[in-house]
Amino acid sequence: MESNLMVRIKERQYGPLSKPDLRTLVRKGKFTLNDYVWMDDEEDWIKAENLKQIEKLFNTENTNGADKKVIAIASGKGGVGKTVLSASLGIGLAAMGREVILVDADFGGANLHTCMGIIEPQYTFLDYYTMNRETLEDIILDSPIENLKMISGACGTLGMANPKYFQKQRLIKELRNLPADDIIIDLGAGTTYNVIDFFLSVDEKIVVTTPEPTALQEAFDFIKLSLLRKIQRTFKNEPEILSILEIDGFSTLFQFNSPVEEMLIKAKESSVEIAERIEDVLSDFKPRLILNMVMEPDEIKEGMAIKTAAAELLSVDLQYTGYVEYDENMRKSIKEFRPFILQNPNSAAAKSIAKIITLKLLNKHKADAFFKKWQMRKTMTSQAKNYLTETGKESETICSVKCFYWDDCEFQNGGMPCRIRHLEPIFK
Ligand SMILES: Nc1ncnc2c1ncn2[C@@H]1O[C@H](COP(=O)(O)OP(=O)(O)O)[C@@H](O)[C@H]1O
Ligand SMILES: [Mg+2]
Known part of the structure; x- marks a missing residue:
C-alpha cells in the first residue's frame, strides 16, 4: 500500500514522497502541521493538520519516543516458531501504527x-545478491497489511551461505537504514557465526524456544555462544585480554564450561580495568527469551529456569519476555x-503475542497498554478484511446499535452479520 504524497513547504513543492519519507521530514522538523499535502485521491492541497491519513506521522511517540528498532528472532533449535512469531509480531506492531519491514534472513529455509x-x-534476496536488483529497498514487497512490508528470503542461496564478516556488516547496515520504524529479522536456526553476528548487531535480540529439554538446552547454548562471540569481537585486537579469557579461538568457545563469574575473578586478578570492561560487555548484552508452544501451565516455569541459568552461569540478564500457548491452528493457518494472528484472534496464543508487543516490546504501562491494545485490535480488525473467507462462517453476531463500536466501525452494516466481531476478544 504505497502512498505517494506531494508536499508543499513554504510555497515550494516536493515529491512524490512515501509516508516513511515524510516521517523523516517530520522528524527533522522540516515538515510541520502548517505545511500542505496533496494526496492521489484529493483535488486540492490540504493542510497537514486537517489530514487524518498522516496524523500518526506527527505522533511524538512514533517520532521521538520510540526510535527505529531492529529486532532479530533467533533460536538454537529449528522448528520452534521463529517464523510464525516474526510474522505475528510484525502484524501486531504494524497495527500499532508502526511502519514495519519483515525480513526473512533464514537463507536455508526461507x-x-x-x-x-x-x-x-516477486523479488527475494537472490535478486539482491545476483545484482538483479541493486539495493535492499528494491526488493521490498508490499503486503496486504497496511504499514507492513517484507523482504523475502531465497531458499538455498548458496552465495550467501557464508558471507564474510564485512559483507554481513554491510548488509546489517543496509537493513538498519531501511525506511521503517521496526525491522524484524527472522533468522535461521543454529549457532553459526552468520546467525550469531546478525543477532549481536541488532537492538532487540529475541531467542525463541519451546519448553522441551533439547530446545531449552540449544537456546541456552545459543545465548552462551552469542555472549562469547560478543566478548571475542569486542576484544579482538587485544590479545592480552583474550588470553586472560582463553577464548581466542572458535574451538575453545565451544569448550567454555565454567561460569563467567570465574572468568571475571581471574580477570580482576590481572587488572581491575579489564574486568570492568568485560563487565560492561556482559551488562550490555540483554537478550530476550520467548517460550513458544506452551501446552501446560507448568511449562511456563521453564522460561524462569533458563533465565536463572543465564544469570548464574553467564552473568547475563536474560529478559523473559513472555510465552505463547501451543495452538493447533498455527499449522492450519500456514497451510x-x-x-x-489475524485468523485466530480469539486464541490464547494471539492474546499472549499481543501482550508481548504492548507490554514488553513497546514498553507500555498497564493502563496505556490497555488503550494501545484496543487501538491495535481496531486496526487489525480492518486489516483482517483482506483475509476474510467468503464462507461466512466467521461470525453469527448481528450488527446493531447495541454494539460497543456502533458509530465507530468502518464495517457498520445494521441488521447484517458482523464482519469483524470474531476479532473482538484478541486484545481484551
Ligand atoms: N504456538 C504454536 N502452536 C502450535 N504450533 C506452532 C506454534 N508455533 C509454531 N508452530 C508450528 O511449528 C512449526 C514450525 O514453526 P516455524 O515458525 O516455521 O519455526 P521456525 O521458523 O523456528 O523453524 C510450524 O508448522 C508452525 O505452525
Ligand atoms: Mg523459520
Whole structure:
C-alpha cells in the first residue's frame, strides 16, 4: 500500500514522497502541521493538520519516543516458531501504527512469505545478491497489511551461505537504514557465526524456544555462544585480554564450561580495568527469551529456569519476555496462507503475542497498554478484511446499535452479520 504524497513547504513543492519519507521530514522538523499535502485521491492541497491519513506521522511517540528498532528472532533449535512469531509480531506492531519491514534472513529455509500469505514473492534476496536488483529497498514487497512490508528470503542461496564478516556488516547496515520504524529479522536456526553476528548487531535480540529439554538446552547454548562471540569481537585486537579469557579461538568457545563469574575473578586478578570492561560487555548484552508452544501451565516455569541459568552461569540478564500457548491452528493457518494472528484472534496464543508487543516490546504501562491494545485490535480488525473467507462462517453476531463500536466501525452494516466481531476478544 504505497502512498505517494506531494508536499508543499513554504510555497515550494516536493515529491512524490512515501509516508516513511515524510516521517523523516517530520522528524527533522522540516515538515510541520502548517505545511500542505496533496494526496492521489484529493483535488486540492490540504493542510497537514486537517489530514487524518498522516496524523500518526506527527505522533511524538512514533517520532521521538520510540526510535527505529531492529529486532532479530533467533533460536538454537529449528522448528520452534521463529517464523510464525516474526510474522505475528510484525502484524501486531504494524497495527500499532508502526511502519514495519519483515525480513526473512533464514537463507536455508526461507518461508516467511508463506506465513504472510504471499505464495510467490516477486523479488527475494537472490535478486539482491545476483545484482538483479541493486539495493535492499528494491526488493521490498508490499503486503496486504497496511504499514507492513517484507523482504523475502531465497531458499538455498548458496552465495550467501557464508558471507564474510564485512559483507554481513554491510548488509546489517543496509537493513538498519531501511525506511521503517521496526525491522524484524527472522533468522535461521543454529549457532553459526552468520546467525550469531546478525543477532549481536541488532537492538532487540529475541531467542525463541519451546519448553522441551533439547530446545531449552540449544537456546541456552545459543545465548552462551552469542555472549562469547560478543566478548571475542569486542576484544579482538587485544590479545592480552583474550588470553586472560582463553577464548581466542572458535574451538575453545565451544569448550567454555565454567561460569563467567570465574572468568571475571581471574580477570580482576590481572587488572581491575579489564574486568570492568568485560563487565560492561556482559551488562550490555540483554537478550530476550520467548517460550513458544506452551501446552501446560507448568511449562511456563521453564522460561524462569533458563533465565536463572543465564544469570548464574553467564552473568547475563536474560529478559523473559513472555510465552505463547501451543495452538493447533498455527499449522492450519500456514497451510491456508493466512497469518495466524489475524485468523485466530480469539486464541490464547494471539492474546499472549499481543501482550508481548504492548507490554514488553513497546514498553507500555498497564493502563496505556490497555488503550494501545484496543487501538491495535481496531486496526487489525480492518486489516483482517483482506483475509476474510467468503464462507461466512466467521461470525453469527448481528450488527446493531447495541454494539460497543456502533458509530465507530468502518464495517457498520445494521441488521447484517458482523464482519469483524470474531476479532473482538484478541486484545481484551
Ligand atoms: N504456538 C504454536 N502452536 C502450535 N504450533 C506452532 C506454534 N508455533 C509454531 N508452530 C508450528 O511449528 C512449526 C514450525 O514453526 P516455524 O515458525 O516455521 O519455526 P521456525 O521458523 O523456528 O523453524 C510450524 O508448522 C508452525 O505452525
Ligand atoms: Mg523459520
